[in-house]
Amino acid sequence: MKVLVTGANGFLASHIVRNLLQNGYEVRAMLRVGASAPALHGLNIEFFRGNITDSNEVMNAVEGCDYVIHAAADTSQHYRHVSEYFPTNVLATGYIINAVQKHNCKRLVFVSTANTFGSGTHSAPGNENSPQSPLFSSSGYAVSKLMAQNLVVQNCWSELLDAVVVNPSFMLGSLDYKPSSGKIFQMILGKKIVFYPPGGKNFVSVLSVSKAIVNALTMGKSGQAFLLTGVDCSYREFFSKVIQKAKQKSLLVPIPGFLLRLLGFLGSIIQKIGVNTSLTTVNTAILCEKFSYSNKRAIEALNLENTSIDSLVDECLDWFKDRKSF
Numbered sequence: 001m002k003v004l005v006t007g008a009n010g011f012l013a014s015h016i017v018r019n020l021l022q023n024g025y026e027v028r029a030m031l032r033v034g035a036s037a038p039a040l041h042g043l044n045i046e047f048f049r050g051n052i053t054d055s056n057e058v059m060n061a062v063e064g065c066d067y068v069i070h071a072a073a074d075t076s077q078h079y080r081h082v083s084e085y086f087p088t089n090v091l092a093t094g095y096i097i098n099a100v101q102k103h104n105c106k107r108l109v110f111v112s113t114a115n116t117f118g119s120g121t122h123s124a125p126g127n128e129n130s131p132q133s134p135l136f137s138s139s140g141y142a143v144s145k146l147m148a149q150n151l152v153v154q155n156c157w158s159e160l161l162d163a164v165v166v167n168p169s170f171m172l173g174s175l176d177y178k179p180s181s182g183k184i185f186q187m188i189l190g191k192k193i194v195f196y197p198p199g200g201k202n203f204v205s206v207l208s209v210s211k212a213i214v215n216a217l218t219m220g221k222s223g224q225a226f227l228l229t230g231v232d233c234s235y236r237e238f239f240s241k242v243i244q245k246a247k248q249k250s251l252l253v254p255i256p257g258f259l260l261r262l263l264g265f266l267g268s269i270i271q272k273i274g275v276n277t278s279l280t281t282v283n284t285a286i287l288c289e290k291f292s293y294s295n296k297r298a299i300e301a302l303n304l305e306n307t308s309i310d311s312l313v314d315e316c317l318d319w320f321k322d323r324k325s326f
Contacts, residue, residue, distance in 0.1 A: 001024075001025050001026065001066045001067065002025070002026040002027070002028060002064060002065045002066050002067075003020050003025045003026070003027055003028070003065060003066065003067045003068070003069060003217065004028045004030060004048075004061055004062055004065040004067070004068045004069070005017055005020070005027060005028070005029055005030065005069045005071060006030045006052055006061075006068070006069070006070050006071055006072035006096070007030070007031065007052070007070075007071045007072025007073065008027075008029030008030055008031050008037065008040065008071070009029075009031045009035050009036065009037035009039070009040065010071060010072070010180075011171065011175065011176050011177075011178070011179075011180045011181065011206065012071055012111065012168065012171060012206055012209060012210060012213075013029075013069075013071040013072075014037070014039035014040060014175050015173070015175060015206050015207055015209075015210035016069055016071065016210045016213055016214065017029060017040060017043065017045060018043070018210075019207075019210045019211055019213075019214045020214055021043065021044065021045070023214055025067075025214075026045075026046070027043075027045040027046065028045070028046045028047075028048050028061065028064075028065060029045050029046065029047050029048065030048045030049075030050060030052070030061045030072070031047070031048075031049065032049070032050075032051065032052075033049045033050070033051075038177050039175040039177060048060075048061045052072045052088060052092040052095070052096075053087045053088055053091060053092050053095075054095075055095045055098070058092065058095040058096060058098075058099050059095070059098070059099045059102065059103075061099070062096070062099035062100060062102075062103050062105065063099075063103055064103075065103070065105060066105060066106050067105060067106055067107050067108075067109070067217050068096060068099075068100050068105055068107075068108045068109070069108075069109045069111065069213060069217075070093065070096045070108060070109070070110050070111060071111040072088070072092065073088065073089055073111070073145070074087075074088035074089055074141070074144075075141060076141070077141070077278035077280070077283060081140055082140045082143045082144050082147075084140060085140050085141055085143075085144035086144060086147075089141070089144040089145055089147075089148050090144055090147045090148045090151065093110065093148040093151055093152065094151060096108065096110075097151065097152065097155055097161060097163075100161065100163075101155075101160060101161060106162065106217075107162045107163060107164070107216075107217055107218075107222070108152065108161065108162070108163035108164075109163070109164055109165075109166060109213055109216045109217060110148070110149065110152045110163060110164070110165045110166070111166055111168070111213065112145050112146075112148070112149045112165050112166065112167045112225070113141075113142065113145050113167055113168065114167045114168060114169040114202065114227055114228075114229055114291075114293055115132070115136045115139065115141075115142040115145070116132055116136075116142060116145055116146040116149050116167060116225075117130045117131075117132060117167060117225075117227065117293070118130035118131050118132055118133040119133065119202070119289075119290075119291040119292050119293055120292050120293075120294075121292055122232050122292050125232075125292040125293050125294040126227075126291075126292065126293045126294065127227065127293070127294045127296070127297070128167075128224070128225050128226070128227055128297055132146055135282070135285055135286060135289060136286075138281075138282045139282050139286075149165050149167075149225065152165055153165065153223055153225070156222050156223035157223060161222075162222045163222060163223070164216050164220045164221070164222060164223075164224055164225070164226065165224070165225035165226070166209075166212065166213050166216055166225070166226050166228050166298075166302075167225055167226065167227045167228060167229075168204060168209045168228040168229070169201070169202035169203070169204050169227070169228070169229040169230065169291070169293060170201045170202060170203050170204065171203075171204055171205070171206040171209055172184075172203055172204070172205065172206060172312050172313075172315070172316050173205055173206035173207050173312070173315055173316065173319070174206075174207075174315055174316070174318075174319040175206075175319070176206075176316075176319065177323075179320075182316060182319075182320065184238075185242065185316060185317075185320060187239075188239055188242045188243060188246070188250070189242070189246060189248070189320070190248070191250055192249070192250055192251065193250065193251045193253055194239055194243065194250045194251065194252050194253065195253050195254075195255050196235040196236050196239045196252060196253070196254060196255065197235050197255050197257075197260060197287035197288060198235070198254065198255070198256070198257045198260075198287075198288050199234070199235060199286070199287050199288045199289045199290050199291075200232065200233055200234035200235055200237070200238070200289075200290040200291065201232075201233060201235070201238070201290075201291055202229045202230060202231065202232050202233075202291045202292060202293050203230050203231050203233055203238070203309060203312055204228060204229050204230030204231070204307070205230060205305070205307035205311075205312055205315075207307075208228070208230070208304060208305040208306070208307050209228045209304075211303070211304075211305060212226070212228050212298055212302040212303065212304040212305075213228075213302075215302045215303050216302050219301060219302050219303070220301045220302055221301070224297075224301075226297055226298040226301060226302055226304075227293050227294065227295055227297065227298055228295065228298050228302075228304055229293040229294070229295040229298075230295070230306065230307055230312075231306075231307070231308065231309045231312075232290070232291070232292045233309055234290060235287075236252065236254070237309075238309070238313075239252060240252065241309060241310070241313050242313055242317070245310075245313050245314060245317055246317060257288045260284045260287055260288055261281070261284055261285060261288065263279055263284060264279060264280050264281045264282070264283060264284025264285065265281055266279075267279035267280045267281070267283075267284070268280045268281045
């Protein structure tokens with residue numbers, strides 16, 4: 001059985017590719033022309049260089065594949081409008097759906113984000129029935145992913161497509177070459193003074209997520225979404241854990257919420273005059289919030305594995321230490 005993985009050079013996708021190989025699948029890895037893929041070096045896979053926003057190239061990439069895992073996405077935090085995310089995150093998903101239908105693939109697994117659903121509290125976490133929160137309805141990225149997710153689900157309702165949607169929260173782990181989510185460690189490691197926002201995240205192992213996604217090729221009901229989430233943790237708790245395990249002496253200093261929001265307001269003004277910045281009203285508001293999601297459905301249907309925050313931090317510290325990234 002052959003699986004096409006789009007955006008195959010990404011942090012999550014590189015783990016998906018490796019997991020597919022471990023489970024006996026053949027892999028066709030689709031990535032942009034000129035894109036580097038250090039996490040895929042030496043793997044016995046087929047490369048397909050092409051543009052995900054070109055319908056003909058997508059059609060050619062899908063041809064001959066039994067399954068498709070669509071992990072490619074534009075995750076930039078510098079854009080101002082949903083329209084800037086539309087070609088890669090929405091239009092390309094439509095091309096993938098058309099190609100999957102045309103070539104009679106067995107299933108499409110669409111990688112979305114937990115931010116398409118509303119989060120709750122630790123005692124009453126958000127789930128797959130929770131509508132997207134107003135906070136993320138102002139995020140071009142989150143809105144574009146919800147649009148693409150709805151496109152997939154709607155095609156399943158019409159019985160024209162067999163597909164599931166997976167919605168990871170904030171993933172951590174090895175093979176984070178850029179780094180991507182691992183940038184959070186840049187705020188901590190080697191710093192004598194560590195500033196932390198007032199909010200928190202739901203942290204999940206990228207390895208656990210990749211295993212659940214591979215399981216989703218043959219498990220899970222078509223048309224359903226599955227939150228692939230892990231441990232709720234405030235930034236203070238997470239930063240303290242990293243400092244402790246890294247055995248560094250650092251002073252933890254809170255960033256007041258009002259100051260973060262002020263900086264975000266100023267960043268949004270700067271952005272309007274053409275300066276790229278991720279410090280915006282929306283992004284700083286997100287840093288002030290805490291997020292909690294239920295992973296019950298994914299545990300039952302996709303065998304999602306739970307991972308402790310300690311093992312997550314240990315894995316990341318070992319990776320960055322070996323890479324001498326920080």
